[in-house]
Amino acid sequence: MDSVKERSVDEVVSTILGKYNQRHHLMRILQEVQSNYGYLPREALEKISQSTGIPLSDIINVATFYHQYRLEIPGYYIFLVCMGTACHLKGNQDNYNVLRNTLGIKKGNTSSDGLVSVEKARCFGCCSLAPVMMVVSRDGCERYLHGNVDIKETKKLALTYRSMASKKVRSGE
Numbered sequence: 001m002d003s004v005k006e007r008s009v010d011e012v013v014s015t016i017l018g019k020y021n022q023r024h025h026l027m028r029i030l031q032e033v034q035s036n037y038g039y040l041p042r043e044a045l046e047k048i049s050q051s052t053g054i055p056l057s058d059i060i061n062v063a064t065f066y067h068q069y070r071l072e073i074p075g076y077y078i079f080l081v082c083m084g085t086a087c088h089l090k091g092n093q094d095n096y097n098v099l100r101n102t103l104g105i106k107k108g109n110t111s112s113d114g115l116v117s118v119e120k121a122r123c124f125g126c127c128s129l130a131p132v133m134m135v136v137s138r139d140g141c142e143r144y145l146h147g148n149v150d151i152k153e154t155k156k157l158a159l160t161y162r163s164m165a166s167k168k169v170r171s172g173e
Helices: 002-006 009-019 023-037 042-052 056-065 085-089 092-103 151-171
Strands: 077-082 116-121 133-137 143-146
Touching: 009 023, 009 042, 023 042, 023 056, 042 056, 077 092, 077 151, 085 092, 092 116, 092 133, 092 151, 116 151, 133 151
Parallel strands: 077 116
Antiparallel strands: 077 133, 133 143
C-alpha cells in the first residue's frame, strides 16, 4: 500500500481500468481498488463512473450489496464476527454488540480513534467452535481465529487488539 500513497487516485484507477474497463468487470475493478487502499474511496468510485460510463449509483449499489467491500477506512484490526446459524444461535449477536460498546463504536464500523473495526461476517466453516470471530489486520497479513468466545472473552479481545493496534500505529508499522 505504500506505493499507492505516492500515486494519485487517478493513476491507480487508470491502471486498473487499463486491464478491466467494461461493466461486467465492475466487481473485479472494485476488488483491485480495495486491494490498493483497503477500502473504496469515493474519489475512486467517481473516477470509475466517469471513465466507464457506469452510473455512480450502480457502482455504489454493488459496493454496498456485497459484504466484501468497504466504503470507509477500516481500523488497523478488523473484527469479523460470524453470523452463521451456529454462531448466531450461540450468542454472537451479543458478542457483536459487546465489541461495539466496548470500543465505543456508535456509527459506522470503526472506532473513533480509527484503531479497530467491527463487521458482521458470513460463516467461517468452523461451526464446532461457535461462536467464532476472526481478527484480521488491515493489510491482511495477520489473521487470528477465536472460538468458543463468550462476552467476558469478547471484552478482553476488544481491549487487547485496540492496545496492539495503538502500539503498532505509534511505532509506524
